[in-house]
Amino acid sequence: xxxxxxxxxxxxxxxxxxxxxxxxxxxxxxxxxxxxxxxxxxxxxxxxxxxxxxxxxxxxxxxxxxxxxxxxxxxxxxxxxxxxxxxxxxxxxxxxxxxxxxxxxxxxxxxxxxxxxxxxxxxxxxxxxxxxxxxxxxxxxxxxxxxxxxxxxxxxxxxxxxxxxxxxxxxxxxxxxxxxxxxxxxxxxxxxxxxxxxxxxxxxxxxxxxxxxxxxxxxxxxxxxxxxxxxxxxxxxxxxxxxxxxxxxxxxxxxxxxxxxxxxxxxxxxxxxxxxxxxxxxxxxxxxxxxxxxxxxxxxxxxxxxxxxxxxxxxxxxxxxxxxxxxxxxx
Ligand code: HEM
Ligand SMILES: *[C@@H]1O[C@H](CO)[C@@H](O)[C@H](O)[C@H]1NC(C)=O
Ligand SMILES: *[C@@H]1O[C@H](CO)[C@@H](O)[C@H](O)[C@H]1NC(C)=O
Ligand SMILES: *[C@@H]1O[C@H](CO)[C@@H](O)[C@H](O)[C@H]1NC(C)=O
Ligand SMILES: *[C@@H]1O[C@H](CO)[C@@H](O)[C@H](O)[C@H]1NC(C)=O
Ligand SMILES: *[C@@H]1O[C@H](CO)[C@@H](O)[C@H](O)[C@H]1NC(C)=O
Ligand SMILES: *[C@@H]1O[C@H](CO)[C@@H](O)[C@H](O)[C@H]1NC(C)=O
Ligand SMILES: *[C@@H]1O[C@H](CO)[C@@H](O)[C@H](O)[C@H]1NC(C)=O
Numbered sequence: 001x002x003x004x005x006x007x008x009x010x011x012x013x014x015x016x017x018x019x020x021x022x023x024x025x026x027x028x029x030x031x032x033x034x035x036x037x038x039x040x041x042x043x044x045x046x047x048x049x050x051x052x053x054x055x056x057x058x059x060x061x062x063x064x065x066x067x068x069x070x071x072x073x074x075x076x077x078x079x080x081x082x083x084x085x086x087x088x089x090x091x092x093x094x095x096x097x098x099x100x101x102x103x104x105x106x107x108x109x110x111x112x113x114x115x116x117x118x119x120x121x122x123x124x125x126x127x128x129x130x131x132x133x134x135x136x137x138x139x140x141x142x143x144x145x146x147x148x149x150x151x152x153x154x155x156x157x158x159x160x161x162x163x164x165x166x167x168x169x170x171x172x173x174x175x176x177x178x179x180x181x182x183x184x185x186x187x188x189x190x191x192x193x194x195x196x197x198x199x200x201x202x203x204x205x206x207x208x209x210x211x212x213x214x215x216x217x218x219x220x221x222x223x224x225x226x227x228x229x230x231x232x233x234x235x236x237x238x239x240x241x242x243x244x245x246x247x248x249x250x251x252x253x254x255x256x257x258x259x260x261x262x263x264x265x266x267x268x269x270x271x272x273x274x275x276x277x278x279x280x281x282x283x284x285x286x287x288x289x290x291x292x293x294x295x296x297x298x299x300x301x302x303x304x305x306x307x308x309x310x311x312x313x314x315x316x317x318x319x320x321x322x323x324x325x326x327x328x329x330x331x
Contacts, residue, residue, distance in 0.1 A: 020303040029318050030145035030310060035124075039116035046125065049108040050132040053101075058250040061133035062196025063101035068130035069189070069308065070099060071123065073179055074158045076313035078151030079122035082326040085154065092159030097239070098199065102327075105129065109326050122326035123148035127309050134305075137195060139252030140298040144309060149320030151313055152329050165202045165267040169278045172269060179311050181304070186273070187286040188304040191297055193270055194256040195249065197241035200232035203267050208234055219275040221263035228266075242266060257291035 035042050053060045071081040074089055081089045082105060089095055090102070105122070108129060112120050124146045135141045163175045176186045206217035207229050216225060224246070231242050243249040244266050245256045256270070265271035273283040290297035312318060321330055 020306040030147045032143045032145055034145075034147040035116075035120060038119045039112070041115060042112065042120060043128070045111050045115055046108055046128040047132050047136075049104075049111050050129050051136055053104045053107070054133070054136055058137070059196060060101055060104055061137045061250070061252075062192075062244075063099075064104065064126075064133045065130040065192055066196065067099060067101050067105065068126045069192070070095060070159065070162060071126055072308050072311045073162055073175075075151050075153070075155055075315075076311045077123045077127065077148050077309055078313050078320060079126065079148075079323060079326060080151045080154045081159070082122050082126070083154040083329070084327045087154045087156045089154045089156055089159035092156045092162070094162045094164070095159060105326055113324070118322055118324065120146075121148050121150045121320075121322045123150055125326070130305070130309075134252050134301075137250060137252040140302050142302040142306065145306065147318075149318055150323040150326075150329075151316065151320050163269065165198075165269040166205070167269070169269075169272045169276050169283065173282065181307060181311075183282050184286060184300060185304040185307060187283050187290065188297065188300040189308060190270065190273060191254065191256050191290060191301055193244040193267070194252055194254070196244050198244055198266055199238055200236065200240050200242070201238035203228070203242075204232040204236075204238070206268055207232060217268065217271070219263055219271045220265075224264050244270070254290050254294040254297045257287050257297065260287050261291050 050061075050064065053064075067081055068077070070089070071077055071079060074080055081095070081099070082102065084090070090099060105125065108125055109122060112125060127144050127146065127148065131142065131144050161175070163172050173183060173186055176182065181189075206220050207225060209215055220228075228242060231240060232238075245259060246264070247255045247259065256265075259265060260271060260274040263271065263275070265274070273279055274287045279287075286300075290300070313320075324330055
């Protein structure tokens with residue numbers, strides 16, 4: 001069954017690519033074949049490195065795709081999330097003590113530099129690593145457009161403005177629209193919460209009657225709620241984590257959406273895609289459709305990943321450099 005899906009996916013890859021890019025003239029400089037001559041084994045090198053990282057820790061797949069998301073939403077996909085330093089996005093609230101995988105990115109970059117020095121940007125490496133993470137955990141494969149340049153600045157305040165698990169659906173939708181993504185992208189990309197973990201800190205407000213924080217979240221299914229109360233007791237360690245998708249924690253599939261139909265979304269920002277009033281006219285139908293058809297989810301997810309990967313720096317466009325070290329700009 002699995003192989004069949006993959007084979008079918010292969011036949012429509014090119015079509016999907018063209019459709020997703022159709023209306024985005026600004027993204028025209030990116031192209032799948034851009035390193036064919038200058039770094040012919042790029043794809044294999046990244047696949048091997050990601051594969052080794054997942055053997056050491058399967059959760060790394062989730063951590064790597066999240067880095068790509070946090071990169072693209074701040075200054076466009078320009079490797080800004082990887083920069084160390086005073087304005088580092090690593091220190092922004094959504095990232096500090098949460099974003100992970102930077103050492104793995106360093107390792108991939110070193111392997112790529114070894115084969116083709118000074119050619120492939122850190123932003124492209126994140127794009128490729130995200131794709132491999134999905135594919136190697138059971139998700140779809142797709143062609144990625146490459147040729148991004150690495151930016152020269154990080155923007156911590158912009159990273160502080162990344163979508164939050166506590167905000168309402170209309171403002172999450174608005175943050176996607178601000179970078180050129182639509183409601184389909186909100187739902188499909190949220191499906192990345194089919195793997196990986198979240199800390200008690202970002203969902204325990206749904207579990208108890210904290211002073212001033214209202215009642216437990218009525219949309220959270222009761223058995224899951226009681227399990228999570230054990231994992232995240234009042235006054236407990238907020239660093240403890242729970243899987244975003246309990247049914248298939250490390251697999252890329254559509255269980256995330258099936259969970260939402262049962263009230264088993266871990267984050268408030270997950271469950272509101274199905275359960276909020278606003279969802280009725282915006283996201284709910286898509287959640288239902290993806291819960292019923294994994295192949296529809298994979299198709300739309302692929303398209304949305306390509307669109308997210310095309311977000312460009314609104315100020316500097318595609319200008320920038322190919323960083324030697326992903327953590328610092330070149331001299
Ligand atoms: C829709 C708005 C989104 C919100 C509010 C959100 C929020 C979060 C939060 C709070 C966590 C847990 C972080 C922690 O506890 O350390 C998380 C984890 C994660 N997010 Fe999102 N996210 C969103 C969209 C996305 C998108 C678009 C992607 C990728 C395409 C993504 C991929 C992930 C993954 C894979 C993890 C698990 C990371 C790991 O285990 O290291 N998220 N997200
Ligand atoms: C960071 O991004 C914000 C918008 O989110 C912008 O107002 C600000 O000028 C940016 N800062 C830098 C240093 O680019
Ligand atoms: C979002 O954009 C994609 C690609 O253009 C399109 O196929 C989809 O219908 C759009 N979704 C919504 C809700 O407008
Ligand atoms: C939370 O508060 C509400 C209203 O005061 C109450 O009905 C409910 O039983 C409380 N839940 C818990 C778990 O204490
Ligand atoms: C959570 O982890 C961070 C980083 O390791 C640490 O600074 C913090 O003290 C931890 N919090 C608790 C409650 O252990
Ligand atoms: C997830 O597992 C639970 C318990 O095994 C089961 O009740 C539920 O139906 C499963 N959900 C999905 C989406 O497979
Ligand atoms: C959804 O759309 C219907 C019909 O347009 C409208 O009557 C209703 O108020 C909308 N609901 C929300 C929550 O926006
Ligand atoms: C654009 O590039 C210039 C240097 O070329 C830099 O000073 C500026 O901060 C950059 N702005 C953004 C938003 O990346």
